[in-house]
Structure formats: C-alpha cells, structure tokens
Amino acid sequence: MVYFDNAATSYPKPKIVYDTIMEVMIDYGANPGRSGHKKALKASRGIFDTRTQISKLFNIKNPMDVIFTFNCTESLNMAIKGALKPGDHVITTSMEHNSVLRPITFLGKLGITNTIVQGDSKGRINPKHIEESIRPETKMIVTTHISNLTGNIMDIETIGKIAKKHGIIYLVDGAQSAGVYDIDVEKMNIDLLAFPGHKGLLGPQGTGGLYIRDGIELAEIFQGGTGSISHSLDQPDVVPDKFESGTPNAPGIIGLGAGIKYIFEEGIENIRNKEESLTKHFIEEASKIDGIKLYGCLEPGYHAPVVALNIGDADSSEVSYILDEEYDIAVRPGLHCAPLAHKTIGTFEQGVVRFSFGYENTHEEIEFAIKALREIAKEV
Ligand SMILES: Cc1ncc(COP(=O)(O)O)c(C=O)c1O
Known part of the structure; x- marks a missing residue:
C-alpha cells in the first residue's frame, strides 16, 4: 500500500x-x-x-x-x-x-x-x-x-x-x-x-x-x-x-x-526538506491535471506536507474509495474534523481528498498517485 x-x-x-x-x-x-x-x-x-x-x-x-x-x-x-x-x-x-x-x-x-x-x-x-x-x-x-x-x-x-x-x-x-x-x-x-x-x-x-x-x-x-x-x-x-x-x-x-x-x-531539517520536496512534486504535477482543484496557500515556505484537492464535483469519499480499492493508495476524504476550515475554503459540502506525506514516502509513489489521479479524472 x-x-x-x-x-x-x-x-x-x-x-x-x-x-x-x-x-x-x-x-x-x-x-x-x-x-x-x-x-x-x-x-x-x-x-x-x-x-x-x-x-x-x-x-x-x-x-x-x-x-x-x-x-x-x-x-x-x-x-x-x-x-x-x-x-x-x-x-x-x-x-x-x-x-x-x-x-x-x-x-x-x-x-x-x-x-x-x-x-x-x-x-x-x-x-x-x-x-x-x-x-x-x-x-x-x-x-x-x-x-x-x-x-x-x-x-x-x-x-x-x-x-x-x-x-x-x-x-x-x-x-x-x-x-x-x-x-x-x-x-x-x-x-x-x-x-x-x-x-x-x-x-x-x-x-x-x-x-x-x-x-x-x-x-x-x-x-x-x-x-x-x-x-x-x-x-x-x-x-x-x-x-x-x-x-x-x-x-x-x-x-x-x-x-x-x-x-x-536523521535531522529535522532533512526530514522537512524531503517531505517538502515530495509535496512540491505532487502539487506541481497535480495542478497540471484537468479538473483538479487544489486548496490552500500553495507557495513553498507556507505549505506543509498536507495537500487538499478535489476532482471536479466528484464526491471526495468516492475518489478516496477508488484510490484505495483500485490503486491501493491510502488518503483521507471528508471533513477531517475541521468543519469551519472547510467552510472557510468552501468545501463543506464536497469535502476534500487529503494527501499527507511522510518521511518514508518516495517520489516514485508520488508519480504513481499522479498517474492514478490522471486516470480517475478522466472517469469521474
Ligand atoms: C490540527 C490537529 N489538531 C489536533 C488533532 C488531534 O490529534 P489526536 O488525534 O492526537 O488527538 C489533530 C488530529 O488529526 C489535528 O490534525
């Protein structure tokens, strides 16, 4: 997984x-x-x-x-x-x-x-x-x-x-x-x-x-x-x-x-640098996919390894389910125990699909997720 x-x-x-x-x-x-x-x-x-x-x-x-x-x-x-x-x-x-x-x-x-x-x-x-x-x-x-x-x-x-x-x-x-x-x-x-x-x-x-x-x-x-x-x-x-x-x-x-x-x-700076580099990679590639909307302030330096996105109007739970079932990728949909934050960014109804990266993740995994998102974006 x-x-x-x-x-x-x-x-x-x-x-x-x-x-x-x-x-x-x-x-x-x-x-x-x-x-x-x-x-x-x-x-x-x-x-x-x-x-x-x-x-x-x-x-x-x-x-x-x-x-x-x-x-x-x-x-x-x-x-x-x-x-x-x-x-x-x-x-x-x-x-x-x-x-x-x-x-x-x-x-x-x-x-x-x-x-x-x-x-x-x-x-x-x-x-x-x-x-x-x-x-x-x-x-x-x-x-x-x-x-x-x-x-x-x-x-x-x-x-x-x-x-x-x-x-x-x-x-x-x-x-x-x-x-x-x-x-x-x-x-x-x-x-x-x-x-x-x-x-x-x-x-x-x-x-x-x-x-x-x-x-x-x-x-x-x-x-x-x-x-x-x-x-x-x-x-x-x-x-x-x-x-x-x-x-x-x-x-x-x-x-x-x-x-x-x-x-x-390992060094906290090395951990952060790696996670930020994975995040940058993911944001850059995801933002090229038609129909994907990314939320929050995406500039490096203001952004930690947590990325919220939606594919068109697709339900965030449905997208997360497809990622899990068909690609074995674990993410979190819905409201993330933060209802006012969702209201603030305008996603209270749809929720978002949240990707959050860790030190063990790799750029290959990011590429795989991007490929999956590209395919799902064509379907939903
Ligand atoms: C911003 C924030 N605060 C508090 C919590 C609660 O943490 P815990 O699950 O350890 O109680 C979380 C959990 O996801 C969180 O993201």
Whole structure:
C-alpha cells in the first residue's frame, strides 16, 4: 500500500520504535513511578528520557514542564479547560480542528466567551485580526501551527509576540508540525504546546503531550494516584504529577522517545526538506491535471506536507474509495474534523481528498498517485 495519510497518524514508524516498544513490554513492562523495584525504576528512567528528548526538541528548559497524555486532543482539553474560567474570553481561528473548537464551544455554555477569527478563502489567518479581537477579559489565544486541511503554516511567532505584548496565554496546537517543523517555545512565546506523539514525532498511538510554561496556572482535569505524596487526599501541586494521574503508557512513551531520537539522528531539517520536496512534486504535477482543484496557500515556505484537492464535483469519499480499492493508495476524504476550515475554503459540502506525506514516502509513489489521479479524472 502507498500510505499518504500521515496527517492522521504516521505509518510506518521507524523500526527502532517497534523494537523499543517490544523491549519495554517484554523486558521491563512494570509500573513506573509506583513501586521502587528495578524494573519500575527502569521504566521511570525511560519516561524521563522521553521528557528530556521532547524538551531538547522544543527548547523547553525544564523537562518536568512536559506532561504526557494519550493524544493531542487530551492535551488541548487539559490546556483549554484547565486555564479558562467563567467570565474569560478566548480567541481562536476558523482553521482549527474540532479538538480545539469543541472544548471551546462546550465552555461557551459555562460562560466563557469566544471569538473565532475568520481565515480568507485560501485558509490564511491574518495575525492582525487576532490582535483586533483582544478584549480586556481575553485570557487565551489558541491556534494551530499547521492546518490539517490545507497544510498552511500559521505565523505562530507573530501571534506569540501579540499574546506576550498583551499578557495573554498562547496555546499552540502542534498536531501537524511537531517533529517536522521547528518549534521553539522560548523564541515563539508559546505558553502551552499541545502535541501528539503518534504523528510527526513517530511514536505509537496512545501518546501525546503538553508543555506548560512555568507560572501558567492550570487546573488539573483528573485527580488520582500519582505514586507521590500518597498520604494526602489532595492532588499534588507539582508538575508533572499534578497532570499525570493513573498508570502511564510506558511502552508508548518510551517508544515515542525512540521516535524522537530517530528524528535527531536523521535531522529535522532533512526530514522537512524531503517531505517538502515530495509535496512540491505532487502539487506541481497535480495542478497540471484537468479538473483538479487544489486548496490552500500553495507557495513553498507556507505549505506543509498536507495537500487538499478535489476532482471536479466528484464526491471526495468516492475518489478516496477508488484510490484505495483500485490503486491501493491510502488518503483521507471528508471533513477531517475541521468543519469551519472547510467552510472557510468552501468545501463543506464536497469535502476534500487529503494527501499527507511522510518521511518514508518516495517520489516514485508520488508519480504513481499522479498517474492514478490522471486516470480517475478522466472517469469521474
Ligand atoms: C490540527 C490537529 N489538531 C489536533 C488533532 C488531534 O490529534 P489526536 O488525534 O492526537 O488527538 C489533530 C488530529 O488529526 C489535528 O490534525
């Protein structure tokens, strides 16, 4: 199969990730941070090592400011619901995933108001419009780094400056960028960074994380056993324990650490360059096919390895089905959990066929997909 669905989850993972997960499960699959025996301590050290790798990747000073979750959705929920209280106002954009929009909509029923800054027809967000939406009670700005629909890269550094200037918490959804695009929480003034472990960071599903800048007040969503301060019935007020109740996904987290080490070994710039080169190749060839419409801001430098397209008026699910059934090419049709983004670019009714490329993909696979699209465009 030709796998072009890396925006959903990366596949395949580097072999070292599979090997590491198996090693943890077989050799020391004990409960980290609980019992003090050798296997539990080894698992704890493995988890700390992943915290350190993540800190190095995002320029986070203290690895303890990184907490582990089970996916990016959980991280976003913890950040949004943990920071906002009735009476607060939050600004976000029309290009967000439902994992941002749904928690914000939910909070709307509890007295937390919001402004959704509208993107233009190519899905671009103007940071000036974010600044113009700030009110005295604005507590948080939430934006994605890269749109999971169009692949547009958002200017998070400028938005971070705006947030800092106005003393507002900036939460970045790094779902589509972590592991491929540079994220520097200091340089970009990011207060909270939500990321999945299972996409560009090349870890397994069931992993994700949240960076919480020291000093940001966040209420925890869950209370429970942390293996620390066990005499108290109150949740520990120290990070990461405050936000990490219950048994962690040790094999997954340590496997994620192996994925990040792989990224360091290959070089994040090399990974990005390869994925961008595949994307450029695909866009150039696809745009020559009669009837194909590409969406978003397609200029290199503004575009990540996610490409949205349609063939005439053909239903995006039908095109994706043909790609899968007749060509063994995996893509994702429909609305991509981003209904407002689809409304923004005018594809809410039709959906789009989304191609998302990964480091394992090749130019031969791109050529094959182009040939398939050429043939389908003649048929539908
Ligand atoms: C932009 C964006 N944000 C958040 C998420 C949610 O990530 P997860 O599936 O890890 O919860 C996704 C998933 O595709 C995404 O693309």
